[in-house]
Amino acid sequence: MSEADERPRRRQARGERRIAQLLQAAARVFCTLGYTASSTSAIAREAGVSPGTLYQFFPNKEAIAVELSTQLIQEMEATHGRVFTPENARLPLDRLIDAVTDPFIEFNAAHPAMLALIKGPDAPGKVTEDHDVLHAALLERVTELLAVRKPSLSNAERALVAQMSFATFKTGLDLVAQHEGERRSAYVRELKSMLYRYLAPYVGTEAVPENPVESDGSGDVAGSAAAAESGAPTGATAASGH
Template identity: 75%
Template sequence: MTEAEERPRKRQARGERRIAQLLRAAASVFCAEGYTASSTNAIAREAGVSPGTLYQFFPNKEAIAVELGSRLVAEMEATHGRVFTVENALLPLDELIDAVADPFIEFNCANPAFLALIKGPDAPGKVAEGHDELHAALLTRLIELLAVREPDLHPDDRDQLAQMSFAMFKAGLDLVVQHEGEQREWYVREVKAMLYRYLEPHLGAGAVTRDTVPAP
């Protein structure tokens, strides 16, 4: 590669690093102040750059939120692709709950801006749309997992079971993210215990054996 060809690649790499820096700063500001109260000046200050530098990459706060939201949704989609599997569906119920819940708890605790953005009353429409699409995809995968685990469930019962389980988990997740240390661990245990008590009468407690199972 010639020197002339290398220069644009270096500029592109520097630009990507700056964008990542600004998005990290935005995540911190959105969490601390909420989306509505946040400003581009506060984000630039958090990133340690001038507002002019920020505007080289993003025209306004909404554009920052949309980019941050799209990246977080993509990460979450990658997470659910790893957990809603046939192998997990057949585990003992407590292990199944661990296998599905833990990656989502870990993701949301590491990225509190995700909940801060989607719960903001004035969050950009594209952020809300991305969340709605993700919600629908997660619910579909959960329904498919339940079908593998307990194929004799009536489709209506399976859908309602998935809806209720998902709602319970999301409500508990809010409390988990809001706390730290031992309190967070306590809420995690309680969320899992709640799910176990709800699901056990429908799915059983033990591991499930299937000679052949449909792929979720």
């Protein structure tokens, strides 16, 4: 390859590095100041570049927020593709909850800008719309997981349980994000305990074989509830703090 061919490639690589630098700076600024109070000047200053350099890549703060949100959503989609699997659905309930929630908790801890953008009262409409699509996709995956684990649940039951579980997790995740260290760990344990105690009567607590045989068509809610009352597995008991 000639030197003339290499030059455009080097310029493209430098541009990609600069964009990544600006997005990382924007994430820090959004988390510190919130989206509303943030500015392109603050982002450029955080990135260590001039405002003119920033404007070579982004026309305004909204464009930066949209690009940052798009990248984070792509990473989140890759995460939920790894956790909502039939194999995880059949795990003992405490391990299932760990397998599904831990990656999302870790993701949000590593990328607090996600919540900072969503909670901004004047977040760009594109950001809000994309997150609504993401949430709908996540809710659908939770519903599919319930179908694998407890096929006898009716469509209406699955939808209701999925919505309640997802809403509980989102609310708990907000609390988790507000704390650090042991306090954060305590909220994580309580969140998992809430999910365990809510889900146990519907989907049972033990591992599920690939072709479960159920005693009736009701979902065996009463039997599962009795099992939950008799005591949770070690992992979930530890999660509940009791």
